[in-house]
Amino acid sequence: MSQPLSFQLIDTHAGGDVSRIVIGGIAPLPGASVREQMHYLRDDADGLRRLLLEEPYGIPEMSVDLIVPATDPAAAAGYIIMEVMGYPIYSGSNTLCTATAVLESGIVQKQEGHQQFKLESPAGLVQIDARVENGVVEAITCEGLPSYIDTYQASIQVPGIGKVTYSIAYSGGFYALVDAAELGFSLVREEERALADCAHKIVEAIKAERGFSHYSLGDVGPLPFLHFMGPVEQIADDFYRSRSTTYVHPGVICRSTTGTGTSARLALMHHEGRIKPGDRLETVSLRETGFIGEFTGTHQEGSQAVVENTITGKSYVLARSEIVVNCDDPMVECQGLRHILKQD
Structure with a gap:
């Protein structure tokens, strides 16, 4: 023994x-x-x-x-x-x-x-x-990694799904960003298994077709993540909200919207000219929890316009x-x- x-x-x-x-x-x-x-x-x-x-x-x-x-x-x-x-x-x-x-x-x-x-x-x-x-830690705000859009509005044929339009962001890992409604999802908890199955097919199809390289880190491995994006609702002049969910592994949908997923969304909204420094986006999960990402600025890294951001949430x-x-x-x-x- x-x-x-x-x-x-x-x-x-x-x-x-x-x-x-x-x-x-x-x-x-x-x-x-x-x-x-x-x-x-x-x-x-x-x-x-x-x-x-x-x-x-x-x-x-x-x-x-x-x-x-x-x-x-x-x-x-x-x-x-x-x-x-x-x-x-x-x-x-x-x-x-x-x-x-x-x-x-x-x-x-x-x-x-x-x-x-x-x-x-x-x-x-x-x-x-x-x-x-x-005496209670009510909120933590942490820096998100500098994030950017690698690919905007590409398309791919996915077996069992059909043509899928996606963008690729880097925010600590490479993310495929897809419109949930275009794929028939409302982003509610009852869809969790179907979301995981759909995301797996899309990620595998993209991985089979191409890889991605970070501007300074180089090869960081094959595409791991997919983020489903719900409609963006403007709550105030500088505040937005969107239902979201993130796939990270076969069969695994994150319970939260993920901080890096939220950073990826900010990078996409900046790329599309939809936000300005100081604007915030609350991403809301299948379980009605949320993180708040703030777009704090940009800087240039070679050919990339890199988004600076923070993520705020509470841990229990x-x-x-x-x-x-x-x-x-x-x-x-x-x-x-x-x-x-x-x-x-």
């Missing part, structure tokens, strides 16, 4: 997306940056991601964020994002949850009112603005727990995991 191992979690959710924040029990990872530490996890210690997203501990709809020491002195902490599709360099919902967890765990001392600090993601430093009322603490890892359990796979767990 082997000795059970353990580590500590704070489970949170933002917009319905559950993020499991690992706050203790993991040994220091090699790497001179959080990005390098992410590569180590991906290549040599993928067991942590798999353990928490597969039976018996988790499900693919969840995400995992590992808190690590920051390598940049300007940051209060670093974090590595793990999802069912792998290791994205950035995620809005995961950043909202991680920022809340570092405040609730005391890694960053919570202050009443507004406070600012930085986190180090695999994509680099992220500015965090937190609003605390009566669901549980504080200790995960016990018993490698004798036939449902637990310890390969790729044991060597990064702290030994007593």
Whole structure:
């Protein structure tokens, strides 16, 4: 019998997306940056991601964020994002949850009112603005990655669907953006399975036809995401709202609208000349939760007009727990995991 191992979690959710924040029990990872530490996890210690997203501990709809020491002195902490599709360099919902967890765990001392600090993601430093009322983290605003439109209004024949018109945005990952109504969807919860099946067919068709390259990162892998866009409603001079949903993996529709999906929408609206700096877009999910993206400005990166933006939402603490890892359990796979767990 082997000795059970353990580590500590704070489970949170933002917009319905559950993020499991690992706050203790993991040994220091090699790497001179959080990005390098992410590569180590991906290549040599993928067991942590798999353990928490597969039976018996988790499900693919969840995400995992590992808190690590920051390598940049300007940051209060670093974090590595793990999802069912792998290791994205950035995620809005995961950043909202991680920022809340570092405040609730005391890694960053919570202050009443507004406070600012930085986190180090695999994509680099992220500015965090937190609003605390009566000791409760009521809102987090985080920077979205610079976003841009790679492809506008292309079309493709998709088996079982027909001709589909799509745009491609980069906002931390490449997104196919499609009009939900054109595909027969109203974006209600009862459509969730059909949305996942439809998105999978479209993404596979696009992947089979072409790839995408980031202007500075180069090849970041095949197209992973698809974002269904509902009609945009203007609520005020500088405020818009749209039902939205994001596909991230076969069978998996995000519970939230996703922060990076919201950033992609802002990039598209800017490309179409529909918003100006200071305008905000609230994306509303199948579960009636929402994130608010703000278009804050633009700058030029080579030939790309890049959209600067922020994402605002609230994360809720669901549980504080200790995960016990018993490698004798036939449902637990310890390969790729044991060597990064702290030994007593």
